[in-house]
Amino acid sequence: MSIIEVNNLTKYYGKARGIEDVSFSVDEGEVYGFIGPNGAGKSTTIRLFLSLIYPTSGEAKIFGKDINQHGVEIRQEIGYLPSEVFYYEGMKVLDLLKYSESFYKKDCTKRMMELAEIMELDLKRKIDDLSYGNKKKVGIVQGLLHSPKLIVLDEPTSGLDPLMQQKFFNLIREENERGATVFFSSHILGEVQKMCNRVAIIKEGTVINIQDIKSLQKDNYKKIRIEAEGLDEKRFSVEGVNNMVKDNGSINFFFKGDINLITKLISEKEVEDVTIEEPTLEEIFMHYYV
Amino acid sequence: MGIGEFSAYYENPDIIEVFENFPPAFLEAANINTLNITTIIGFFGVMFGYYALIVSVFAIMLGADIISKEERDKTAEFALVYPITRAKIVTGKIFAAIVNCIVINLVTWAGVLLLSARFEPDQKFFEFLQLSIIAFFMLEIIFLALGILLGCALKHYKRANSLAVSIVLGTYILSILSGLSDKLEFLKYFTPFNYFSPLEMSNNMAFDTVFLWLSAVITIVAIGLAYLAYAKRDINI
Numbered sequence: 003m004s005i006i007e008v009n010n011l012t013k014y015y016g017k018a019r020g021i022e023d024v025s026f027s028v029d030e031g032e033v034y035g036f037i038g039p040n041g042a043g044k045s046t047t048i049r050l051f052l053s054l055i056y057p058t059s060g061e062a063k064i065f066g067k068d069i070n071q072h073g074v075e076i077r078q079e080i081g082y083l084p085s086e087v088f089y090y091e092g093m094k095v096l097d098l099l100k101y102s103e104s105f106y107k108k109d110c111t112k113r114m115m116e117l118a119e120i121m122e123l124d125l126k127r128k129i130d131d132l133s134y135g136n137k138k139k140v141g142i143v144q145g146l147l148h149s150p151k152l153i154v155l156d157e158p159t160s161g162l163d164p165l166m167q168q169k170f171f172n173l174i175r176e177e178n179e180r181g182a183t184v185f186f187s188s189h190i191l192g193e194v195q196k197m198c199n200r201v202a203i204i205k206e207g208t209v210i211n212i213q214d215i216k217s218l219q220k221d222n223y224k225k226i227r228i229e230a231e232g233l234d235e236k237r238f239s240v241e242g243v244n245n246m247v248k249d250n251g252s253i254n255f256f257f258k259g260d261i262n263l264i265t266k267l268i269s270e271k272e273v274e275d276v277t278i279e280e281p282t283l284e285e286i287f288m289h290y291y292v
Numbered sequence: 293m294g295i296g297e298f299s300a301y302y303e304n305p306d307i308i309e310v311f312e313n314f315p316p317a318f319l320e321a322a323n324i325n326t327l328n329i330t331t332i333i334g335f336f337g338v339m340f341g342y343y344a345l346i347v348s349v350f351a352i353m354l355g356a357d358i359i360s361k362e363e364r365d366k367t368a369e370f371a372l373v374y375p376i377t378r379a380k381i382v383t384g385k386i387f388a389a390i391v392n393c394i395v396i397n398l399v400t401w402a403g404v405l406l407l408s409a410r411f412e413p414d415q416k417f418f419e420f421l422q423l424s425i426i427a428f429f430m431l432e433i434i435f436l437a438l439g440i441l442l443g444c445a446l447k448h449y450k451r452a453n454s455l456a457v458s459i460v461l462g463t464y465i466l467s468i469l470s471g472l473s474d475k476l477e478f479l480k481y482f483t484p485f486n487y488f489s490p491l492e493m494s495n496n497m498a499f500d501t502v503f504l505w506l507s508a509v510i511t512i513v514a515i516g517l518a519y520l521a522y523a524k525r526d527i528n529i
Contacts, residue, residue: 015526052373055526078375088366105374144370 003066005030005152005183006051010060013046020046021207023060028185028200033178035198035215036187043207044187045085048156051185052082064152078107081150081182085157087141089129095140096125099147106148114147120173121166134161142170146177153177153184159193171197223256225281226264230273238267256281332411333420336404337490340424344431344485347396349460351432354392355439356456358385359522360449368527378523386440386515393432401425420494427488427499434484434507435460437514444522481506 242259
């Protein structure tokens with residue numbers, strides 16, 4: 003079953019583009035990455051899911067229910083961590099979390115305490131006195147305390163130190179193993195690579211590619227580096243080669259296609275060194291943005 | 293606050309003479325011509341207009357702010373993603389604002405009673421004061437409703453706040469204009485400040501029913517529109 007189903011979703015802010023014709027679907031139990039640079043439309047998409055804003059056209063369903071008509075029911079089962087967290091000042095952490103808890107039908111006190119302990123959150127402190135990183139922890143506890151079926155993360159790691167990031171990712175993995183579906187928006191590719199099964203790449207408001215992480219890394223591109231004297235880069239100007247860079251006796255390029263074609267071309271010449279490796283997600287990503 | 297100054301006016305015939313030399317239009321504008329300012333009812337009747345302005349500014353700002361603060365303080369992404377409808381959020385905020393207004397009025401009431409005690413006011417004053425407090429409350433409710441409408445309907449909270457103040461000042465000026473000439477008298481229907489006249493209240497010890505109905509209609513329409521607008525509006529984050 004699809005947990006999220008988006009069909010031709012479009013949002014304009016007046017004349018300004020938010021997202022255009024976005025379609026994808028997220029299966030139950032998946033950790034789905036949503037990557038793109040700032041301003042690509044990631045937060046717009048998420049805010050549409052949460053009915054903070056309403057679509058210009060197209061539709062989206064979460065748990066099989068239309069977001070415009072069943073927002074309240076849907077939000078009962080969503081845990082959301084925004085990219086920046088802001089809270090009412092003058093409240094204690096515990097009061098804020100209890101306030102959060104009061105909106106959900108189930109009793110979440112036990113889970114709330116567990117999460118606070120994992121994230122090393124001091125419940126007695128006042129929100130105003132917390133550092134940004136600590137406010138983010140409050141956000142994590144608040145987003146997960148009701149054991150939601152769908153966890154929506156918008157650039158979740160900003161402001162967390164590496165140790166907390168690790169704890170956070172472990173927590174998300176546990177939630178995922180429990181059965182929660184995760185929608186993970188980020189522009190940091192390393193974390194998406196680490197966490198996600200599939201990824202949608204969004205650029206200038208449009209989803210330009212949807213792939214599973216493995217095929218994105220393995221099946222498509224090879225990163226090839228050849229070192230040799232008097233190398234003529236035209237030799238390698240065959241179909242499937244791109245981003246060719248020549249510098250100081252070596253050439254670098256990405257190749258997509260039958261690898262034998264390239265090895266044959268290489269073997270015809272005397273070379274000093276050859277490396278063929280998997281491109282990182284960053285490099286693949288760069289490719290989509292060239 | 294104004295009550296403290298009353299001792300200068302209290303049973304002082306010179307004051308009447310001073311006011312008699314003022315241009316009639318000024319007195320009309322200040323609500324002074326028809327009330328005897330040397331009695332405590334008359335004095336409070338004159339102060340009524342200023343209190344009314346203050347509580348109205350307070351109420352409309354409260355209304356606009358209580359809605360738009362979620363956007364201004366960026367807490368919308370926290371407060372508006374819970375499994376409740378926008379309508380419920382508005383309802384909660386309306387109740388909170390009304391409680392605010394009630395507290396303000398109770399404090400005002402107690403304050404005036406305390407400060408006026410030394411002038412040994414008669415029963416009529418207490419009745420007039422009671423009526424005035426109710427009038428303030430109704431003014432607050434009207435402006436609160438308008439403020440909430442602005443907060444709910446306008447996407448930019450800064451605009452909601454500046455428009456709120458303009459509405460209060462604009463209607464206040466209208467109420468002054470409506471008293472200046474018979475030709476402008478029709479303006480009184482367009483400004484809540486004229487709905488509760490201290491003169492009418494001190495003479496009849498009652499409100500004008502037409503204006504009570506008008507107040508109710510404005511409040512209900514404003515609140516209704518506020519719910520409609522907020523349910524459909526994009527939150528500005």
